[in-house]
Amino acid sequence: MEQGPILSPHILIFPAPGQGHVNSLLKLAELLCLAGFKITFINFQNIHERLVRHTDVEARFSKYYGFQFKTIQGCEAEDPRPADWVRKLFQEMEVKSKPIFKKMVIESNPAVNYIIGDGVMGFVYDVAVEVGIPTIQMHCISACSFWTFFSIPDVVAAHQLPIKGKEDMDRLITKVPGMETFLRCRDLPGGFCQVSHISDPNLFVITKEIRQSQALIINTFEELEGPILSQIRIRYPKIYTIGPLHKHLKTKLRSIEKQESYSSSTSLWEVDRTCITWLDNQPSQSVLYVSFGSITIMTRQQLMEFWHGLVNSKKKFLWVIRPECVINQDGDNLGEIPEQLQEGEKEKGYIVKWAPQEEVLAHKAIGGFLTHCGWNSTLESIVAGVPMICWPYFADQQVNGRFVTEVWKLGLDMNDVCDRGVVEKMVNDLMVDKREEFVKSTARMAELARKSVSEGGSSSSCLNRLIEDIRLMNM
Numbered sequence: 001m002e003q004g005p006i007l008s009p010h011i012l013i014f015p016a017p018g019q020g021h022v023n024s025l026l027k028l029a030e031l032l033c034l035a036g037f038k039i040t041f042i043n044f045q046n047i048h049e050r051l052v053r054h055t056d057v058e059a060r061f062s063k064y065y066g067f068q069f070k071t072i073q074g075c076e077a078e079d080p081r082p083a084d085w086v087r088k089l090f091q092e093m094e095v096k097s098k099p100i101f102k103k104m105v106i107e108s109n110p111a112v113n114y115i116i117g118d119g120v121m122g123f124v125y126d127v128a129v130e131v132g133i134p135t136i137q138m139h140c141i142s143a144c145s146f147w148t149f150f151s152i153p154d155v156v157a158a159h160q161l162p163i164k165g166k167e168d169m170d171r172l173i174t175k176v177p178g179m180e181t182f183l184r185c186r187d188l189p190g191g192f193c194q195v196s197h198i199s200d201p202n203l204f205v206i207t208k209e210i211r212q213s214q215a216l217i218i219n220t221f222e223e224l225e226g227p228i229l230s231q232i233r234i235r236y237p238k239i240y241t242i243g244p245l246h247k248h249l250k251t252k253l254r255s256i257e258k259q260e261s262y263s264s265s266t267s268l269w270e271v272d273r274t275c276i277t278w279l280d281n282q283p284s285q286s287v288l289y290v291s292f293g294s295i296t297i298m299t300r301q302q303l304m305e306f307w308h309g310l311v312n313s314k315k316k317f318l319w320v321i322r323p324e325c326v327i328n329q330d331g332d333n334l335g336e337i338p339e340q341l342q343e344g345e346k347e348k349g350y351i352v353k354w355a356p357q358e359e360v361l362a363h364k365a366i367g368g369f370l371t372h373c374g375w376n377s378t379l380e381s382i383v384a385g386v387p388m389i390c391w392p393y394f395a396d397q398q399v400n401g402r403f404v405t406e407v408w409k410l411g412l413d414m415n416d417v418c419d420r421g422v423v424e425k426m427v428n429d430l431m432v433d434k435r436e437e438f439v440k441s442t443a444r445m446a447e448l449a450r451k452s453v454s455e456g457g458s459s460s461s462c463l464n465r466l467i468e469d470i471r472l473m474n475m
């Protein structure tokens with residue numbers, strides 16, 4: 001017997017334990033709440049405690065009928081380290097969280113109609129198949145990086161990996177369809193592909209989490225990634241591109257609730273808003289915003305190269321330094337911002353431990369963004385029309401950086417050279433000498449992003465289709 005429409009489906013949403021992932025999936029959850037769906041949002045316990053401590057999400061979501069937060073144990077790793085850490089984390093989640101999650105799904109009341117799992121947590125999809133509930137994979141990374149991860153087995157089969165040392169970094173990789181002419185070894189997923197042997201388990205750690213499924217949601221928009229999305233559609237015909245999610249949610253809330261200002265903080269750190277007051281007193285487009293997201297770690301030496309480069313550029317900067325992001329040569333966290341940097345505050349620039357980033361990027365004083373190219377940061381910069389200097393750190397960020405500079409022409413690439421001279425030149429190029437090159441392309445892309453989430457735009461129409469398909473269970 002054919003199933004009729006389910007008027008108010010109950011959807012489980014489950015993000016991976018990281019700032020970028022929680023951000024995107026909470027925004028998706030709120031968009032689906034606005035469509036009238038019952039949502040259960042599952043968070044890892046430690047992540048949820050931080051979310052509640054630093055934001056008003058509980059109060060904000062309490063207005064949605066049928067919405068609830070639930071927490072799950074099984075991810076205690078708090079100390080981010082690339083590749084090896086991610087692999088350990090995935091193994092731990094699979095062993096500890098999968099059985100708890102399965103029990104939660106089976107015992108759920110009301111019954112679960114749909115699961116939207118994070119694309120990097122394959123076990124969520126496996127559970128859904130085991131208990132017979134339809135799922136959609138949500139990818140918090142760009143289409144271009146998803147496609148690169150997806151194509152790694154073909155790259156290996158074509159003997160284009162492993163990378164043979166530093167001198168091999170500019171070799172072209174020709175086995176990722178749609179990127180044959182510009183994807184270099186250095187642009188492959190950082191930390192995962194820079195291995196000396198193809199039997200290294202890090203090489204496939206993300207790829208292994210990706211499942212075939214009826215549908216994908218990607219936080220992107222057609223006008224930005226159309227050609228790559230066409231490639232992905234050959235393997236996954238049903239893709240919902242509903243990004244940039246942060247802009248989409250803001251636009252929807254404005255139209256429904258006529259809210260002019262909307263606070264959507266989903267921060268896992270305490271936000272320091274004093275930087276907004278500082279920015280208010282700076283001339284238009286005069287400040288470089290510097291932030292490397294929530295996972296990046298760097299040595300004290302790298303930090304000092306950035307510091308000298310920024311100071312020597314003579315441009316003012318607003319710099320986010322999470323104390324736990326600085327390590328010594330043994331890899332231990334220093335847990336502090338070097339004194340020299342704190343003394344330099346205010347006169348040369350302003351340093352905070354965590355900023356209200358979306359608001360910062362939208363501030364008129366910001367003229368550029370030195371970024372690690374995390375996908376949320378990249379989209380936020382695109383929406384704000386701010387050109388970027390790219391210093392990708394790991395995973396998807398390398399591919400994002402390549403697209404920002406080579407394909408979309410929205411910024412400059414540091415080519416992985418963390419040196420004060422390079423930083424100084426890049427800052428001056430972006431803020432002064434080559435500024436003209438980027439003014440048009442950033443303004444154009446920001447406008448396309450705005451249109452995509454406005455009524456009738458590509459992402460807005462796609463969201464309507466997603467809502468309709470879920471109602472009709474039509475995946």
Ligand code: UDX
Nearest residue numbers: 019020021293294295320354355357358374375376377
């Ligand atoms: C991770 C991965 O590293 C990233 O590559 C992937 O695309 C998503 O998951 P993260 O490294 O934290 O995320 O980077 P990013 O995706 O840019 O997300 C960081 C988020 O934190 C952004 O939404 C940004 O606005 C927010 N942020 C960052 C703040 O609110 N304040 C800050 O001071 C810094």
